[in-house]
Amino acid sequence: MSAAMWIHALLWLVGLLLLIAVVTVMGVWWERKFIGHLQRRRGPLHHGFHGLLQLPADMVKMISKEDIVPDSADPWLFQIGPLMVVVPAIAAMAALMFAPGFGLLDMNHGLFYIFAFQTLLPLGFAVIGWSCASKFTLIGALRAAAQLISYEIPMLLAALGVVVAAGSMRLTDIINAQAGVWYIFKEPLGFAIFGIAVLAEMNRTPFDLPEAESELVAGYQTEYSGMKFGFVQLAEYSVLFTGSYLVSALFLGGWNMPFLPASPLWLLLKIVACMTMTMWFRGTFPRLRVDSLMSLSWKWLLPIALVNIMAVAALALALPGIY
Amino acid sequence: MGVVDDAEQPGFITTTLDKLLRWGRSRSMWPVNAGIACCSLEMMTTGAARYDFDRFGIMFRSSPRQADVMIVPGPITKKMAPIVQRVYNQMAEPRWVIAMGSCAISGGTFVDSYNVLPGAETILPVDIYIPGCPPRPEALLYGCLQLKKLISETSTIGSSRKPMYVPPVLPEEWPLELLGEYDALEAGAVWVQPERDSPPVTPLGDAESAPEDEL
Numbered sequence A: 001m002s003a004a005m006w007i008h009a010l011l012w013l014v015g016l017l018l019l020i021a022v023v024t025v026m027g028v029w030w031e032r033k034f035i036g037h038l039q040r041r042r043g044p045l046h047h048g049f050h051g052l053l054q055l056p057a058d059m060v061k062m063i064s065k066e067d068i069v070p071d072s073a074d075p076w077l078f079q080i081g082p083l084m085v086v087v088p089a090i091a092a093m094a095a096l097m098f099a100p101g102f103g104l105l106d107m108n109h110g111l112f113y114i115f116a117f118q119t120l121l122p123l124g125f126a127v128i129g130w131s132c133a134s135k136f137t138l139i140g141a142l143r144a145a146a147q148l149i150s151y152e153i154p155m156l157l158a159a160l161g162v163v164v165a166a167g168s169m170r171l172t173d174i175i176n177a178q179a180g181v182w183y184i185f186k187e188p189l190g191f192a193i194f195g196i197a198v199l200a201e202m203n204r205t206p207f208d209l210p211e212a213e214s215e216l217v218a219g220y221q222t223e224y225s226g227m228k229f230g231f232v233q234l235a236e237y238s239v240l241f242t243g244s245y246l247v248s249a250l251f252l253g254g255w256n257m258p259f260l261p262a263s264p265l266w267l268l269l270k271i272v273a274c275m276t277m278t279m280w281f282r283g284t285f286p287r288l289r290v291d292s293l294m295s296l297s298w299k300w301l302l303p304i305a306l307v308n309i310m311a312v313a314a315l316a317l318a319l320p321g322i323y
Numbered sequence B: 001m002g003v004v005d006d007a008e009q010p011g012f013i014t015t016t017l018d019k020l021l022r023w024g025r026s027r028s029m030w031p032v033n034a035g036i037a038c039c040s041l042e043m044m045t046t047g048a049a050r051y052d053f054d055r056f057g058i059m060f061r062s063s064p065r066q067a068d069v070m071i072v073p074g075p076i077t078k079k080m081a082p083i084v085q086r087v088y089n090q091m092a093e094p095r096w097v098i099a100m101g102s103c104a105i106s107g108g109t110f111v112d113s114y115n116v117l118p119g120a121e122t123i124l125p126v127d128i129y130i131p132g133c134p135p136r137p138e139a140l141l142y143g144c145l146q147l148k149k150l151i152s153e154t155s156t157i158g159s160s161r162k163p164m165y166v167p168p169v170l171p172e173e174w175p176l177e178l179l180g181e182y183d184a185l186e187a188g189a190v191w192v193q194p195e196r197d198s199p200p201v202t203p204l205g206d207a208e209s210a211p212e213d214e215l
């Protein structure tokens, strides 16, 4: 690699880390504010302009809090647990493209890369839950593992429909293929499956079983105090960002906008809209039971996703100009 | 020349960090989500739409590991005492305790009962007392703002650990757990209910000196 490439990579690394920090801070603030207004409250209000300094205050407090390692916990696994969630969540963001040619790595199999790293997350959750030797974390981790694995398959199949239609796994190609019609209109079924599965992948309501507050205290992160808990939150919001990016890039046209020139601004707007949708769900929907969640995934989403991908393949063969 | 020349004159960096920590800790007090008796209904109301704890960055966390403040909303029975104490011990330092309602201050209505402790301070180091039966949500908010004032006016330099309240002798009726070096109790015979004339209310300021809400 030449020096220029190293500098490019370094700049992007710093930029992505900054992006994650900004996404987490603004995401948590916006979530508390938005859900507050949904419940006819005001949300954070008094610290900074409309509570904008609330998250910095939370972070200062978290950094200065005591770091508890329970006696019964496995010390090694307990320490590396948060890293095992943060690292894949950040690594998955390396393949995101924000405009044609504007991204860290424009891989020709970028979609595959993102899914590969997101699949590593359940492993981190399992390590966290297992290492604490506590009932709540263990149940939360097992739920996370079962849920993420069962939703992975419909999600990948729904994404495969897009790949078949676009003929490429490169994110730039997929988004450019939507310069005319977005895939949400060509594959509405795939969009519905992908949306549901990505919600489960991000552990958001109605699929927030791994950290169900009313049953499991705080789920797999129960035993973490201070900044380790902060790291787990960081990973959750990076996953939320990546998931919203995937929905906007695969189905909502990415940086394309009808009748307007393509711009990264549209992509950003769509990501924010998707994140707000998940927060809206959190404010409105109850939580699913474990068994109904499993049956929804295996008995409904998986067969429909298979039908969807066959239909898309048949249409792509029959109408090569349109699909 | 170091950052700190001597203990009397702390250097620039030390005081700034102290201010930052006090600012952060006082602006983000997360109470542990634990209700004991009827006062907890007022506590829930305070978190809900009309009063809204979240305006001040006060957000209930279910896990005591991630909480900073323990609101004791009600009488602590002798059977409940080890559990309340365990929840307090599970919280990460720095931590604070608010005694909410006359029951948590002194035992209140149940002070003569055979199975109720005379106030939360029998087993916990209480920082703020909120009188009332039950205190209105405004009173709870005011108490939390007083705690915010207390935190932002207490220096973080030096040890912030508050030792557990140690009864003179280990009570046999409601065994306290020995969970760590900071709450060591000495084994003894019978626990005696302490004599008390009036509930220990420590006023921390009046309504005029309520903390400003800017920043």
Ligand code: SF4
Binding pocket: B037, B038, B039, B073, B074, B075, B100, B101, B102, B103, B104, B108, B109, B132, B133, B134, B135
């Ligand atoms: S102070 Fe009154 S309202 Fe509060 S717990 Fe005691 S009896 Fe119930």
